[in-house]
Amino acid sequence: MRPRLPSCTPSRRGSCSPATSSLSSDASQTEQFFASTWDQYEGVQTLDKQIVVMAEAPASVWADVTWFHDGEPLERLCYQLIGEAGSYQIGVLTPLPLV
Secondary structure (H helix, E strand, C coil), X not given: CCCEEEEEEECCCCCEXXXXXXXXXXXXXXXXXXXXXXXHHCCCCCCEEEEEEEEEECCEEEEEEEEXXXXXXXXXXXXXXXXXXXXXXXXXXEEECCC
């Protein structure tokens, strides 16, 4: 299964807003995507998170994760985690609206 990664446009709050999806066929492409987003977190020293497991299957977990900085929600993402060799990797990352 190939991970799908969003093309993100940072909002004024620093979070990703959905644009289009792009397929990633190897780990280096996934690493490059996440490395390209680090600038939007400049000045952020600590984060808190709220994790809600939305669903579980034998090889997948879907989690709704809200990231907080200074008590304010910074971004909210749905992670589909795919099980592989006893560990999980991001299979799909979907930006969600802040609530």
